Amino acid sequence: MMALDLSQNKHADVSYEEKERLFEEVKADERWHHVLYGCFECGICVASCPSARFYDFSPRVIAQAVSREDTDLIYTLMSDSIWDCSQCFSCDRCPRQNSPGQIITIMREVAVKNGLQTAKKALEGYGRIIYKIMSTGSQVSPDMLQPDAFPDWGTHVYEIAENLEEWRKALPPETLHTTETGWKIDKKTIIELYLIWHMTGVMDLIEGIDEGLFMILVDVMEERLEEAGYDDVTFD
């Protein structure tokens, strides 16, 4: 477990202007005024936080850093700390009504949008999940239950993987007779999802994180969109 280095010299390679720009982007979020008020360092957020017990992570330090507008510290946290958060929102107990969890969500979105190296690193190994959710609208599918994907879940996963086809057919609900997605999703529904990704710029975020993944996804999506009659929808 690495100790969180909060010294001024961390990330000296990034310009102060760049750090400031990123913080301004965080503050410009429409949600900002509802997620950060002031902080009197009561520690309730830390006390209720699961990540604080495992990582050198402190929602209080994050709330203090943004309250103080300490640009260097904020950049350090945005790089090295925010991905430890478990997004459980136990910290919403804050008496000042801050939400360190949501402050982190916004900081993560800015990190992803700006393609920060540390964001890419944190999401390494997560690519196939992004692929699944973006292309099928279903995050984890039956066919992802493979032993090499979940070795620490034990020998049980072998049994599931071996019997997957039949076991999925041995499910009473008709919509669950699938292996590539959690349930049967209409083609039309997937197209609507692609249009949402298109209109909200989500694919740009993916491009910034993993260009290779972006290209594979875009191929699949544009092909299906074309089949459905949406040849004008492209993701470049």
Place this chain on the structure above:
Amino acid sequence: MIHLPITKASERHFKIDPNDAPVKDLREELFQLEKEGELEVIRVPDNHVELMTKYGRKKKIPIDKTWHHKSCGQCGHIPGYSTSIFWLNRQFGLDYYDPTDQTSCTAWNYYASATSNPEAQAAVAVRNFAAAHEVGYFPLIHCGTSFGHYKEVRHALVHQHDLRRKVKKIMERLGKKLVLPEEVVHYSEWVLAMKDRIAERQVIDMSNITATVHPACHYHKLIEEDAIYDSEIYGAQRTAIVTGTLQALGINVGDYSTWFDCCGFGFRHILVSRDFSRSFSVQRKIEVMKEEVNPDVTVTHDTGCVTTLDQSQFAGRAHNRKVGIPVMADSQMAALAMGAHPYKVLQLHWHNTDNKPFLRKLGIDVEKVWSEFQAEVDKIKSGEKKFMTWEDADK
């Protein structure tokens, strides 16, 4: 014993006055926006039950005409969870809808990776709500993550008119209306509302069972005012969800010192930083439950929680930790109590931690019921049957 001039906990009664509620009823603003033509509200169907929420507001829980918003993790990895919810509806002859015009809420990805933004998340939510409304049903949310997320989205759409404007435009492109449900209802609230009817039809005695309850963080910590509370349960100091259901089934619910703790799911962590999830759930939840209560089963009401608590115990065992508590969802427990087949309906073979001792304690012949399920699977393997049907499941 000395007579003390102060009360003990059993003599203290917490009175909730809805007029003292520190938050406004969101529905007031919701209906106001509807009046102004900003959006349309999906009303809770006539057949509903009212349950009390944290600050005394009564929440409407639909009983039928429910559109089942499925959970990707549930349907993907623990399909018996979803199956049990449908099974319960069918047992009571209720009119429910299992859609194929449904996407995942995509919130798991959002909380894990932030590779999305508020407009996309809100648009996905509204698209699903609109799909429910178009077929005349009311959305019932299967997953705790979806539930928490949809509550947030509904709040944001009511209070941020920029976001609302953007989402309305997207909906127009999709040929859909901007709709929001009157209430965001979690399926476990439906189970709780049905608990007495379920108990009436209970065929398996569970009075020899001790269980621990794990409430999902996104159910009761996110937008707290929406969670169900009950003066008779924990003195309305903690959410009554799941506990109320189990107590109605005659189960002894044991308390433990990490009741409020997260399970350690972490969204991203369970997939990519797994040491956190499995360490946290084993050390902070399972071991504590085992030491302080030693329950026969632990019951929760969310996909991520079932997954984390169940799957993490294997690694715990490999490290000789004191683990070994089977994990089930409240809907599975309710279905089991009503006589649902442990493998054909509950689909317990997808669960990891050994649940056979628990089934045996209930007097179930595990070998017999497993072979009944195997017989169905054989029919599918041989091509005699394409799928197992509801009728097969209840034979």
Place this chain on the structure above:
Amino acid sequence: MANENILIIGGGPTGLEAAKGIAELGYKVILAEKRDKMGGTPVSAGYAALTPDMRDAGDAMQEMCDAIENNPDVKIMLNTEITGTSGEPGNFMVKAKSNGNEVDIEAGAVIIATGFTHFDPGRETQKYGYYEHDDVITIVDAEKLLKSGTFVRPSTGEKPNRVAFIQCVGSRDRQIGNEYCSKVCCGITSKQAIEVRELLPGCKVFIFYIDMRMYGYWENEIYWPAQEKHKVNYIKGMGTEIIKKGDGLIVKGEDTTMRRPMEIPMDMVILAVGMEPSEGTKQVADIFGVNKNKFGFIETTGGALNTVSTNVDGVFAAGACTGPSDLEDCISAAGSAAMKAISTIRKVSIPV
């Protein structure tokens, strides 16, 4: 000609002090009290010792009551609740229900001294389990225990070895809506901590706080002795949960000095519940058309320079009904209200 009676609503420390002062200046007082005895909250809640001077609360309140009992210029009306009013400064016609009977009270000026009530810990944002655990009590409960001389764990009746106080319960919280600081709880807690340490020298006492607020002489009269003489442990970090473990309790919090989550076993936890406007304060304010602030306390109109005038001429408010107050505030405000009430009558009586 103005009516020379001054109606004081509320027989707590504020009302008693105002009554005494007005009578001393030669004017007549009608003192209406809802309960069946005088003394206000210090008496009805059974306070043990006053903060900061540690004087016995019962004795102090008795002294205040004695000063106006059998005073020919003070008419005491117990079991009396105000139901309506009309009139103007110099001539108020107030309706009340006294011992079940409808009565009319004529007064030239009115002083509202209806005080506060203690926050109900069931409404607390954090998970303190007051309604679930015997050994979680409030500072009000603790006063009663200290007054009786038996400070023991409610669950077992045995003396505790480890006692914790948690500050700011029901105050300084945007989610509950009570954003203000209740002013007295840090002092009261520290005082109680000293009393526990004196009563039970073997018992360790902890105070979990966000800030320690003991202004003026409370700093050197209570805070420093608590730490230096009585070895009370002050830990900067709030508790978020109180959980039962085995026979005892655990306080979950963050020790912010050490920058880490902590779980500390305790035999008893005492919640420093804050002040809220009493039912009487809210009702009487509405009856007189007196403005309340967003917390429900009576709003005084002069900022720092006038702590007793309200938006209604001739109607004054003093003490805890205007906001969190300590005893010193109440006594001082009572004097200010008495002075202004008399001034009202004199202005109407003596034409300019």
